[in-house]
Amino acid sequence: MAALIGQREEIREYQGRYVYFTGFVVCAFFILLIRIWYLQVLNGDRFYRYSQEIALRQEKISAPRGIMLDRNRETLVDNAPSFDITWTPQYVTEAEQTLLNLSLLLKMSKEEVKAILVKAEKNPRFEPRIIKKDVSRDEVALVEAHRFDMPGIDVVTDIKRVYSDGPIGSHLYGYVGEVNDAQLEELNSRSFQKYQMGDFVGQFGIEEKWEEYLRGVDGATYAEVDAFGRKRSYEQNTVFDYQKSKKEPTPGKNLVLTIDRNLQLSVQKAFKDKVGAVVALDPNSGEILAMHSQPGFDPTEFSRGIQSDLWNHLISDLNKPLLDKTIQDAFPPGSTFKLLTALAALEEGLIDPNETVHCNGHYYLGRGHYRCWMWRKGGHGTVNLHRAIKESCDYYFYRLGVKIGVDVIAKYARMLGLSQKTGIELRGEVPGTIPSTEWKLKRFHEIWFPGETPPVAIGQGYVTVTVLQLAKLYSAIANGGTLYVPHVIKRIEEPEGDLIRELDPQILKISKLKETTLKNLREGLYAVVNEPAGTAYVSARADGYDIAGKTGTSQVVKIKKDKEKQCEQVEFKYRDHGWFVGFAPVDHPKIVVAVLALHDCHPYHGATMVVRDIIKAYLKDKIDSREIRWKKPQKKKEEVKGA
Template sequence: MKKPVALKDHQRERRTFTNRVMLAFAVVVVFMLVLVARLFYLQVIEHDVYRTLSDSNRVQLQPVPPTRGLIYDRNGVLLADNRPSHNLTLVREQVGDQEALEATIKQLASLVEISERDVERFYKRLSQRRRPYQSVPLKFQLSDEEIARIAVNYHRLPGVEVEAELIRYYPYTGSLVHALGYVGRINERELARVDAQDYSGTHHIGKLGVEKFYEDRLHGTVGLQKVETNARGRVLRVLERTDPIPGEDLQLHLDLGLQLVAERALNGQRGAVVALDPATGGILALVSAPGYDPNEFVTGISSKDYRALQESDDLPLFNRAIRGRYPPASTLKPVIGLAAVDSGTVSLGYDIWDPGYYQITEGGRRYRDWKRGGHGRVDLRKAIEESVDTYFYDVGHRMGIDPMSDYLQRFGFGQVNSLDLPEDHAAILPSREWKRRMRNRPWYPGDSINLSIGQGFMLATPLQLATATMAIANRGQWRVPRMLKAIEGDENAVVVPEDKQHPDIKLKRERYWDYMIEAMEDVVHGRRGTARGIGRDLNYRIAGKTGTAQVVGIKQDEEYDAEALAEKYRDHGLFVGFAPAEAPRIVVAVVVENGGGGSSAAAPVAREVFDAFMARELTEVVAQEEQG
């Protein structure tokens, strides 16, 4: 019989099992070695790298915005303040994807009132943010109740914070907006022209006026802080901090009391008032009426409200004081008179017979005087006092355009004269070259006649009228009009650059100044002066000149009838002057749009400003404004 064969080879199976165990053990050992090696690499070799990355998740570097400098008037009254505002913000990366972001906004809307406009502005800011993990405001100026509602729901709102910041506040709202300007949310175009790092924590920038011109002094320098955050990104503690440097405080020449008096004197009429200090060129008042509330622009005005301002017939956004271009009318006559005698065109004793009109040639066109019957025998002094057009037609025709344009340029027309009003307009000073360039036509004698009474192509701003009048008050000494008086109390910090300096006006004889100032005194105090209505009961003397600027032309044989015209076509009333006439301390220029004659519309406004300044009751005006 054959030997039976075993069904299992136990020895072979034992050997196979042993080999498999050894192989598995070797694989485990290899993986363990790889794991230990990787652990060693991460924990030892790359320790510094991953510690830094870990700290980056736990520690963040945040910019600390500086406090914006304050703005005061000449008497220390606060004109532009900073007030705390608590804003609802979101960090996009901590909220989640777009679906989570929309859900979070919807959830927030159930806690506080969030309008569609708030959401639209949020997404616009989100698209413009400058770096990841930057918080983006959704709603500004939360109430205490709204803050409490959000606080108790923090655990359900990842990426949501209530952040406090200081925002600009203008306590006198529309009364100063055209003088100060305002700040608003910074945009990409503005960010491109500033130091992006210095503005990394700043949401606002000066948009207009003083706020814009002195932005580099008002803004300050950004600070930095290292903060420890939790998994949700909320700040647990501040580890290190470099404090920001606050912006510098500015003191202006502006006198708030005088500003309020000038605004009230306009009594709701469209127009402008500019008051200057002839000793320094400081702008004591700069009113453009109507105005608007700049506080609405700080956090962002609604499209509806902004459109209403844009479409208003009264043009509240338009700064009439420095951008309004008006025919200067008879307020130009003192400069034309000085030009005529100083250029040698006529002498001080030159006179004419005024029949009520002027003709270049016998039987030609009649350029009519405002007084139909004429003024009889007229010299320069009488021509200023009674504003005799015919006299200036005559000397303007004799002088021609070249001397007139030259002297008007010396008095600051056709150029930007202010130091720190960035929106200041040069207006129009016509000349022979200007007409050929702009109209492609030669200069005609009739153009000179129109220019001699401040009509025709000539346009000037109220600030230019005040500046030229200041030059007369100072007998030719030039002062650059400026808003800034001192930086943090240091008046020496105000420097006029060379490109803003203007030469003094030198006349051939000093007595021409005295003659013109006396003639301008007659305008207010003379028996036939065009502004004699404001000269009554004065205990000081004003030197001034009225003007009535035509808005539409009147045919030669027609008479001006204001009642027959729509208001926007009626004459503008103008007045320029200074007081006290013998030692000027204030210069005033007034334009009342469509107000009629300068003597009836503009001169009374100037009288109120002069009276308030001379009486020094301005502190009471400010107190009443603060109480009311």
């Protein structure tokens, strides 16, 4: 009996638990039903869209960079389609076979492909790796034909930069290259639109300095892929219409430059195969009309990643093709600096331009001996300021430099923009050097010796300037003393051509030079080209153009023997540099051209002819006959007697 009662109590206890268990199961089932209703009915569309997104791959659409146009709206820098072959690890099924196939199709070794993959192995597996950039259309066709056998391998269309004139103006326009780690952090700290590895950015020249305007906003599109990473056909009845979610890229802003492309081409034609630099300015605005450094490089080669052998060639070339010789290096200006010495003396009232001295070819100061370049012929004889400029008499300027002192020369040099950056909208500009007593004490902790002044007076010694600085100096003399900030950007425009911003000329300083000073200097410069015995009379004179200018030769090393016979015979890197700076027409200047021909020995048949040809090319259709002084008289035609 007791056993039976115990069994009933046990059954009653289990019955109570069963009720609880049954209630729990019913509640859980009810909650599950509610959850299913929530997922499938209430939010079914939304979660279906999420499931679609998991099968979608987002692909970047690179935005075209802004194009560059010259002042006449001719295209200087543009964009063109480029094709890359990519490898996405997430979708690659047979890595070894794919590696073999791809290496054969692209004519790359397996090791090369592996090295690219290893380098990017820390990146997410869904992120494509670029195996080869800027492939040919034949390679694109081969890869496309074998894509079914190589899931995860894609052809991606990108954009490359195309520079219309190759190496002409390459240092000015610059180039683009893939962003590196150091740049990535800096750019993202000051840019609203973030950069990522693999993006291309301006690395040099205008491309670098004006990156924020030239860069566009990348777009994005979606591709539906299967389990093998292959794109599937688009079905319009899907809830998530990813085609409509496509974000179109926004092109960058266009830049209209002050450059005259035709003049730029004329510069290269006139400069031929010389090593050096050319700058042409409008003296009335500071606009740069042409700017060329030689040798150069083809920036298009950089636009999708430069080949290592080409890069090694560029960095090992002794003529430094990657260096912009217009602003990134400074050189002794030679006799072109004599004009500054004369200007300082005239402004200080320390000379009478009509006063004469006798040049016998040798100048002595203490134990120092300084020769005039005409020393073999007994010097220039009796010279005044006009003749000293015209024939570039060293003796005259040695005396003049010592008379006024190095600090007075330095004062006017700095007043006219030397020993300081010009302010051009490009990176990497160097300021050059103008010595003074204070400068030497600070630099070398030594006092200035009188014997160091004569070389400074003729643009040697410690004096160095850039080609752009010298063009700017002569522009101020040509226009009456106004120093403009040289600039190369004229307008910033929307891709459709609407104006965003116009950059007006900026006056840096107006130097109130005496009219008599300017008159004496201009007459001397005009004589250099247009009067017999002028140092550029034979090579720079041009009928109807009224060119004025100054020649200069700067020594690289001192050649003790017969200079004229030996310069061309010495090793190229030790030869003298040739300078010429000219402007025209002398009374109504429209263009200033500064030319530096490195290791060209002398300017008389090099730099002078280059300047002449550039000025003629630019002024061909811009000269008013009323603006010129001299024109070669026309021979009268003899009357033809009748038969």
